[in-house]
Amino acid sequence: MSTSQKLELPLEPQAFAEDIFRIVSHPVMQEVYRFRHLIAKAVRDFLDGEGFVEFDPIMVGPVTDPGTRGAFEFRIPYYGREYRLMRSGILYKQLLAAAMEEGKIYFFYPNLRHEPIDAAKTGRHLVEFVQIDLEVRDADHFQVMKIAERLLKHVIDEMKRYEDRLRKIWEFFGSERESLPDVKLPLKRMTHREAVELLMKHAKDDKVLKELESRFDVKRPQDRLSFKAEIPWEWEWYLSKIHDQPFFIHDYPRGARGFYDREYPDKPGILMDFDLLAPEGHGELSSGAAREYEVSRVFARMRETNENPELYRWYLQFLRDHGKPTAGFGIGMERLVKYICDLPSVHLARPAPKIPGVHSP
Amino acid sequence: MTDYPIDEIFRRAKLGEQAVYPPKDEFGYNVFGADVYTRPRRFLLLDDIVLLPPQFTPERLEKGIELLREPLYTDVSSETSVGGFRVRMPVVCAAMGGTHIANLIGPKIARGCAEMGVVYSLGENIAAIRGYDERLTKQPSFKERALAYLENLKDGYGGLVIQQSVEDENLKLWEKVYTDPDFDRYVEEGLIAFEIKAGQGAKPGLGGEVLVSREVALRIKDHYYIPEDPEKVVKDYYERHSAPGTFTEDILASQIRLIKNNFPRVKVFLKTGPYRDLDRVIEIASREGVDAITIDGKEGGTGMSPIAGMRDLGLPTVACLGAITRARDREIRTSLIISGRLYDGSHVVKSLALGASAVAFGRPLVYACMGSIPLAPTFIRRELFRNPLLRELGKIALRWGVRGEGCTKGVVNYLKSVENEIKMLTSALGKYHMDRLSKEDVGALNRDLAELFRIRYVYSAPEAPEKVIQRGIELS
Numbered sequence: 005m006s007t008s009q010k011l012e013l014p015l016e017p018q019a020f021a022e023d024i025f026r027i028v029s030h031p032v033m034q035e036v037y038r039f040r041h042l043i044a045k046a047v048r049d050f051l052d053g054e055g056f057v058e059f060d061p062i063m064v065g066p067v068t069d070p071g072t073r074g075a076f077e078f079r080i081p082y083y084g085r086e087y088r089l090m091r092s093g094i095l096y097k098q099l100l101a102a103a104m105e106e107g108k109i110y111f112f113y114p115n116l117r118h119e120p121i122d123a124a125k126t127g128r129h130l131v132e133f134v135q136i137d138l139e140v141r142d143a144d145h146f147q148v149m150k151i152a153e154r155l156l157k158h159v160i161d162e163m164k165r166y167e168d169r170l171r172k173i174w175e176f177f178g179s180e181r182e183s184l185p186d187v188k189l190p191l192k193r194m195t196h197r198e199a200v201e202l203l204m205k206h207a208k209d210d211k212v213l214k215e216l217e218s219r220f221d222v223k224r225p226q227d228r229l230s231f232k233a234e235i236p237w238e239w240e241w242y243l244s245k246i247h248d249q250p251f252f253i254h255d256y257p258r259g260a261r262g263f264y265d266r267e268y269p270d271k272p273g274i275l276m277d278f279d280l281l282a283p284e285g286h287g288e289l290s291s292g293a294a295r296e297y298e299v300s301r302v303f304a305r306m307r308e309t310n311e312n313p314e315l316y317r318w319y320l321q322f323l324r325d326h327g328k329p330t331a332g333f334g335i336g337m338e339r340l341v342k343y344i345c346d347l348p349s350v351h352l353a354r355p356a357p358k359i360p361g362v363h364s365p
Numbered sequence: 366m367t368d369y370p371i372d373e374i375f376r377r378a379k380l381g382e383q384a385v386y387p388p389k390d391e392f393g394y395n396v397f398g399a400d401v402y403t404r405p406r407r408f409l410l411l412d413d414i415v416l417l418p419p420q421f422t423p424e425r426l427e428k429g430i431e432l433l434r435e436p437l438y439t440d441v442s443s444e445t446s447v448g449g450f451r452v453r454m455p456v457v458c459a460a461m462g463g464t465h466i467a468n469l470i471g472p473k474i475a476r477g478c479a480e481m482g483v484v485y486s487l488g489e490n491i492a493a494i495r496g497y498d499e500r501l502t503k504q505p506s507f508k509e510r511a512l513a514y515l516e517n518l519k520d521g522y523g524g525l526v527i528q529q530s531v532e533d534e535n536l537k538l539w540e541k542v543y544t545d546p547d548f549d550r551y552v553e554e555g556l557i558a559f560e561i562k563a564g565q566g567a568k569p570g571l572g573g574e575v576l577v578s579r580e581v582a583l584r585i586k587d588h589y590y591i592p593e594d595p596e597k598v599v600k601d602y603y604e605r606h607s608a609p610g611t612f613t614e615d616i617l618a619s620q621i622r623l624i625k626n627n628f629p630r631v632k633v634f635l636k637t638g639p640y641r642d643l644d645r646v647i648e649i650a651s652r653e654g655v656d657a658i659t660i661d662g663k664e665g666g667t668g669m670s671p672i673a674g675m676r677d678l679g680l681p682t683v684a685c686l687g688a689i690t691r692a693r694d695r696e697i698r699t700s701l702i703i704s705g706r707l708y709d710g711s712h713v714v715k716s717l718a719l720g721a722s723a724v725a726f727g728r729p730l731v732y733a734c735m736g737s738i739p740l741a742p743t744f745i746r747r748e749l750f751r752n753p754l755l756r757e758l759g760k761i762a763l764r765w766g767v768r769g770e771g772c773t774k775g776v777v778n779y780l781k782s783v784e785n786e787i788k789m790l791t792s793a794l795g796k797y798h799m800d801r802l803s804k805e806d807v808g809a810l811n812r813d814l815a816e817l818f819r820i821r822y823v824y825s826a827p828e829a830p831e832k833v834i835q836r837g838i839e840l841s
Contacts, residue, residue: 071627073627074543074544074627074629075544076537076540076541076543077537077540085587118540118544120543120544120549120552120630121544121549122549122630232622232653233622233625233626234626236629257622258619259618259621259623259626304613304616305619307610307612307620308616308619308620309619309620309623310529310620312532312534312535314535315535361546
């Protein structure tokens, strides 16, 4: 990290093991932590104003969500059985949104994911992080996208009040940003197919390919674009970089997501889901979807994701007897802080960051 | 088991490259070797196909010009690529799971396969029954078997294929491997594949079935179907059943996509069985971009299968090979691996000529390893001889008396004999590269097979020259 050398404060994940106090007490880092607090407060103000009920996270259970991109789950002994630490609160979110009279719930949900070691290179993945995780009953993905964009606008507008302080953080980390965007609603929306088509057009430009190859150490990035799969990290970065306002990608192909993202009943193979991306290369802030809630569909989808239904007994029973349509999303708290503060890496948004493969405090 | 050519495999495990020649009389092998002409059986076999060397060999001429001398069989390159892995010969070690015998000698077979540069597969339930990194029984753990292979690979040959069954999913085996620093280097080097298990030869449509000890039964009873509750019924061994897993076309396609999405740095393999809708399975899996499909014919072996299943479930191996030939006719280029009672160099060369990319060996490698047990470590011998079935095998093994080398050497010798045979036969066909083998190199002794593969029936008159020319044009 050249910026940190210039600033004579080592900020690599490993440096936290050397002298964590020196880092967390640094005036700029303290400011980052204060902004995390301000952002959290803005989120709570917004959601409380919308009639949401906040819950405390449920940390352990017999099963956690299936996870994606190869992350493993942490396990703990539990009175003769093996329980899992939650990789996300998705199953409990659906339960509580269906159960609560308000039909609107949220968590600040700590997630633990044993990510593959190559995720350490993205600057966007942490083993331990927090999601602002919400779920709404009788809603679909388009309805919760509207909540997501208003929530993000609210946070950005609130933070604009502190731009003088933010500028010092931006300057410290070598950011060229002058101000936060003046967010205009509705945000731009494109389908996964449209996004891939757009990127395929840009993939004809040799300069773009060369930059992706060297920046992300990938070979032939143009071959990694597919209508059937997630957008690869390097292309997501690129797509984000060519935008100056947050934007949505929706309608991902089935196979790219867990069993809980609902498939359009009339568009087989396409999911009723979305990602909310920050501009300037920061990339994905949030993922959300309308949920599969009919037990027969969930059962079949579990086979597709190679899940053992036996483990999900409580969840399948709940869906069979009380399942209701819900939709929701989770915003990565650290990614949101990274975006607002324009940090070079997401690990700087936490005081004791856990990076895949790094043994830090 | 008695009609399986165990003696022949033991002989190869002992003699290595020399095994391609007729047996010496002093071993009394002739009695067992007499089946060169006859063999009692119910199905047509690859033995009903012969190789047809030509008099005119333009490719040998080319090779001679390249070498500036007359080419020999040793000039044949058996090197090829299977599912994206570079291999020294078109052979794959079929997936063997956590069963007693397969697991016990697993690391020995793994070392032999690594030395010979062939792909090695780890079957289901190993981590669940034997432990992932720490041994849960006295037997080797999953990682011991995997690393025995990976750490002994050389010259960039080989690749490790890892299966995950429905019950292994409880362990999240693939996620565990993918995030394990000990595997990261090999993942990065592209030496790992994850294999969806959707069938096996001897029991298509049935799940894994094995006998497990009481100790194991007590530990795994929450995750598997065990008809007799080991807490209530005390006995030595318990049947343990696992689910076959439900597939639809969508489910298969999605599982492939999910692996590609979740584990972008590994290759994706599919293991399927002798199903009647095999053509469709190959179609879908290829469309979704799997790196290789292993098709296990009904003669394929297994640790424990119902007798009725082995007798009457599924397509014979040659019929599965027919599906491979049809796939090539449809221009499907995915690596297609065939297995099911195939055990020598002829089987490999014939399979390749009919469109397969490689042949998977299961039992041959187990026996080749066991053929060397008289000098295997004592603990392995003791284990093997406890089981009456294996005791019987032990007697044959003793008769062959492979001396001094141990199980790994038996596997290496066996594979060397196959490699030698592949080179000799290919050279006899006037060819020097595996990808040059084609339908013209084989003929059927049986009209049904000639029709199935659309190859020459050896007892009919050869085609008129103009027809041959016409076919040449169509092929090119």
